Amino acid sequence: MLVTIEGIDGSGKSTLVDGLHAALADLDPVITREPGATWVGEAVRRSIAENTDPVTECLLFVADHAAHLAHVVRPAIAKGRVVVSDRYSDSRYAYQGVTLEGVIPDPIGWLRAVHAPFTLVPDLTFLCVLPVSEAEKRLKAKREHFEDAEVLERVQKNYLALARAEPERFVLVDALLPQEDVCGFVADEIRRRAR
Numbered sequence: 363m364l365v366t367i368e369g370i371d372g373s374g375k376s377t378l379v380d381g382l383h384a385a386l387a388d389l390d391p392v393i394t395r396e397p398g399a400t401w402v403g404e405a406v407r408r409s410i411a412e413n414t415d416p417v418t419e420c421l422l423f424v425a426d427h428a429a430h431l432a433h434v435v436r437p438a439i440a441k442g443r444v445v446v447s448d449r450y451s452d453s454r455y456a457y458q459g460v461t462l463e464g465v466i467p468d469p470i471g472w473l474r475a476v477h478a479p480f481t482l483v484p485d486l487t488f489l490c491v492l493p494v495s496e497a498e499k500r501l502k503a504k505r506e507h508f509e510d511a512e513v514l515e516r517v518q519k520n521y522l523a524l525a526r527a528e529p530e531r532f533v534l535v536d537a538l539l540p541q542e543d544v545c546g547f548v549a550d551e552i553r554r555r556a557r
C-alpha cells in the first residue's frame with residue numbers, strides 16, 4: 363500500500379511522519395520522502411536555493427520522482443511493504459501548478475500527462491490543512507521561495523481542488539490539532555485501510 367502525506371510548507375508533515383515511525387512500528391513501513399530519497403534530491407535542493415527557472419526546477423522534481431519510484435517505492439511495493447512518503451506527485455500538481463502558471467499553458471494538465479506513463483498513483487493521501495497564517499508562524503524564518511503567503515494560498519487552493527476531484531483517495535487532516543492527535547488519527551486510518 364502506498365500512502366502519501368501532503369500539505370503546504372509548515373503544515374506539520376515531517377512531524378507527522380516522524381511520529382508514524384513509532385505509531386506504525388508493527389507494520390514495519392518504508393518511510394520515505396520527496397525531494398531527497400535519492401541523490402537526485404541534491405540537484406533539486408540546489409535548484410530551489412538558486413531560484414532556477416521554473417521549468418528546470420519542475421523537471422528536476424520530476425526526475426527526483428522517477429528515481430524515487432525506481433529505487434525506493436516500486437521495490438518496496440513489490441515486496442508487499444507499506445510505503446509512507448512525505449510529499450509525492452501531488453506536490454508537483456499543487457506547487458508547480460502555481461510556479462508554471464503563465465509559463466506554460468495548463469500546467470496541471472501538462473504535469474499529469476508527464477507523470478501518467480511512469481508514476482504509481484497512491485492508494486491513500488493525507489492532506490494536512492491549516493490557515494496559511496498559522497503555517498507561516500510555524501515556519502518562523504522564510505527559507506525557500508515557495509514559503510511566501512501568496513504562493514502558499516494558491517498551493518493550498520490547488521491541493522483542495524485535487525482532494526475534491528478524488529475524494530476516495532484523499533483524507534483531509536486538521537493540522538491545527540495537537541501533534542499526537544494528528545498522528546493518532548492518521549495511524550488509525552492507515553491501519554483501517556491496510557487490513
Ligand SMILES: Nc1ncnc2c1ncn2[C@@H]1O[C@H](COP(=O)(O)OP(=O)(O)OP(=O)(O)O)[C@@H](O)[C@H]1O
Nearest residue numbers: 370371372373374375376377378500537539540541
Ligand atoms: N500539530 C502541530 N501543532 C503545532 N505545531 C506543530 C504541529 N505539527 C508540527 N508543528 C511544528 O510546526 C513546525 C513545522 O512542522 P514540520 O516541519 O513538520 O512541517 P512540514 O509540513 O514538514 O514543513 P516543510 O514542508 O516546510 O518541510 C515545526 O516547528 C513543528 O514542531
Ligand SMILES: Cc1cn([C@H]2C[C@H](O)[C@@H](COP(=O)(O)O)O2)c(=O)[nH]c1=O
Nearest residue numbers: 371396397423449453454457458506508
Ligand atoms: C516534492 C516537491 C516539493 N516542492 C517544494 C515544497 C517545499 O517548499 C520544497 C521542499 O520540500 P520540503 O518538504 O520542505 O523539504 O519543495 C515542490 O515545489 N514540488 C515538489 O514536487
